[in-house]
Amino acid sequence: MNLLARGFVGLGIPFLAIVPTIPILSHMSVSVFGMPIAVVWLLCCIPLTSGCLAVCWFLHDRHVQDEAPSPP
Amino acid sequence: MTVIFSALIVASLLVALVSRRGHAHQRAEDFFVASGQFGAILYFFLAVGETYSIASFLGFPGGVYAHGTGFVSWFLGYILLSFPVGYFLYPWIWRAGRLHGAVTLPDLFARHYRSRSLELVVTVASIGFLVPLGVMQFAGLNVVLGDLGWPVPRVVLTGLGGALAFSYIAISGIRAPAFVAVMKDALVLAAILLTGIACLSAEPASSGRAAPIALHALPGGDVFAMTTIILQCIGFCVVPQTCAFVFTARSVGAVRRAQVGMPLYMVMFPFLLVVALYALRTGVRPAVPDDVLLAVARALLPGWATGLVMAGAALSALVILTGVCLALGPLVTRNLVPGLDSDQQQRWAKVVTALYLLLSIAGAAHSRALMAALNNLFYFGMTQAFPGLLAMIVARHVRPGAIIAGLLAGDALAIGLHAFGVPMGGCNPGLVGLVANLAIVFGTGWWWPGAAVRPVAAFRR
Numbered sequence A: 001m002n003l004l005a006r007g008f009v010g011l012g013i014p015f016l017a018i019v020p021t022i023p024i025l026s027h028m029s030v031s032v033f034g035m036p037i038a039v040v041w042l043l044c045c046i047p048l049t050s051g052c053l054a055v056c057w058f059l060h061d062r063h064v065q066d067e068a069p070s071p072p
Numbered sequence B: 001m002t003v004i005f006s007a008l009i010v011a012s013l014l015v016a017l018v019s020r021r022g023h024a025h026q027r028a029e030d031f032f033v034a035s036g037q038f039g040a041i042l043y044f045f046l047a048v049g050e051t052y053s054i055a056s057f058l059g060f061p062g063g064v065y066a067h068g069t070g071f072v073s074w075f076l077g078y079i080l081l082s083f084p085v086g087y088f089l090y091p092w093i094w095r096a097g098r099l100h101g102a103v104t105l106p107d108l109f110a111r112h113y114r115s116r117s118l119e120l121v122v123t124v125a126s127i128g129f130l131v132p133l134g135v136m137q138f139a140g141l142n143v144v145l146g147d148l149g150w151p152v153p154r155v156v157l158t159g160l161g162g163a164l165a166f167s168y169i170a171i172s173g174i175r176a177p178a179f180v181a182v183m184k185d186a187l188v189l190a191a192i193l194l195t196g197i198a199c200l201s202a203e204p205a206s207s208g209r210a211a212p213i214a215l216h217a218l219p220g221g222d223v224f225a226m227t228t229i230i231l232q233c234i235g236f237c238v239v240p241q242t243c244a245f246v247f248t249a250r251s252v253g254a255v256r257r258a259q260v261g262m263p264l265y266m267v268m269f270p271f272l273l274v275v276a277l278y279a280l281r282t283g284v285r286p287a288v289p290d291d292v293l294l295a296v297a298r299a300l301l302p303g304w305a306t307g308l309v310m311a312g313a314a315l316s317a318l319v320i321l322t323g324v325c326l327a328l329g330p331l332v333t334r335n336l337v338p339g340l341d342s343d344q345q346q347r348w349a350k351v352v353t354a355l356y357l358l359l360s361i362a363g364a365a366h367s368r369a370l371m372a373a374l375n376n377l378f379y380f381g382m383t384q385a386f387p388g389l390l391a392m393i394v395a396r397h398v399r400p401g402a403i404i405a406g407l408l409a410g411d412a413l414a415i416g417l418h419a420f421g422v423p424m425g426g427c428n429p430g431l432v433g434l435v436a437n438l439a440i441v442f443g444t445g446w447w448w449p450g451a452a453v454r455p456v457a458a459f460r461r
Helices: A003-018 A021-026 A037-059 B002-019 B028-036 B040-051 B054-067 B070-100 B105-113 B116-147 B154-172 B175-202 B222-238 B240-247 B252-282 B289-300 B303-336 B342-366 B368-382 B385-394 B400-420 B429-447
Strands: none
Touching: A003 A021, A003 A037, A003 B070, A021 A037, A021 B070, A021 B222, A037 B070, A037 B252, B002 B154, B002 B175, B002 B303, B028 B240, B028 B303, B028 B342, B040 B175, B040 B240, B040 B252, B040 B303, B054 B070, B054 B116, B054 B252, B054 B289, B054 B303, B070 B105, B070 B222, B070 B240, B070 B252, B070 B385, B105 B116, B105 B240, B105 B303, B105 B385, B105 B400, B116 B154, B116 B240, B116 B289, B116 B303, B116 B342, B116 B368, B116 B385, B116 B400, B154 B175, B154 B303, B154 B342, B175 B252, B175 B289, B175 B303, B222 B240, B222 B385, B222 B429, B240 B303, B252 B289, B289 B303, B303 B342, B368 B400, B385 B400, B385 B429, B400 B429
């Protein structure tokens, strides 16, 4: 997984799922199980965000040798 | 209810005593940040313990009860987005901390830029941010302790809460809240699941028969809600106590693994939402909106389970209080008054902690409205540390003076726009200040470069 893909999956997808999406859904009068769709979608974003970060960890960061920096 | 509540609070003190085993004689770094020895699991519990305060457990259902579902988007949105931001930002804060042997956020600025004035500005801003947080926790504690119905003045009960928080710190520094946080998280999850399931059981056919929940607009309008979410998810990651917790981690991997799991802890929020909606549908009337969780618990749960809910809420306030005190102590004893040795730092930090707890108890009793206003101001004020932190990580020629100028200008602009109600197209004034701050820090680095300072990113092997 390259750095660009890692940034998109880890940061881009969670932000796109909330920042432009929630206002759009907030103006729709659709309900799911009696709840506004914006609220249902936001609750779905909880496992989505964790999943995105898990993809970054398992496909990239887990394999990076990352020790504490040492001063020169 | 009272027996279970008291037993769990006493048990938390025993857990704090257990955390002291093997660490009876601590250096300052061990006392404040566990010498960076926490693995992913303990770091996870400390971080989530400090993320979800009593304001989350009482304030979230209270906000939905009072303001409707629009409140959910803002509240969950910014907490949820702070986890991806932390996943990418915390490893750099951790590396900077290791590089400079830092215990506090101002330590980073002082040692990276070798500037006492920059250290002082960040220290004063950090202390200012932390002051209202203690009042907020005691205000929440007031609600919980008031529901116990004990014939004791409220200020005595909150005083006992303050004494308990002080005891955790005196026993073993940062290790005590980390260990107590494990117990508190288990209690809180159990309490919220119990109450939520009780609501669903008490109203089994609600999803099929009841009218759909009304759709409420986002608080302050779409632009304001979204810009507030962006500002706060960044601010959440750079507040002083967050940096201190990052320094407790053993490795970058420990920080990242904990960040992956943290959103899943938010599973409690759907249950808190169910509790608030149950109260709205069935006419449970709490004395104040923040009391809705406890009012529903009292109405539906047996006494022992209500005691468990109350203990979970009280411990969530106490864990946050200890974390804030342990962030505040070294700000005073290392950054404001430099030159103290390790023992003096711990001793004076305990004095600062005691004073802070007393002031917070007094604040909670008298000036909650003022503190709520200050909390808002300082939240977007503290986010102004982000550009300086970013410059420390990636930029080579930024002057310490530029970071001070950016921080002060960002704060002044945000507070000025907020105070005078200047319309910014609905944008949160704090975010406008942050953009101005970023422009000053990186603009001066480009057009008026200072001496080269090797950025943290350049130290990676």
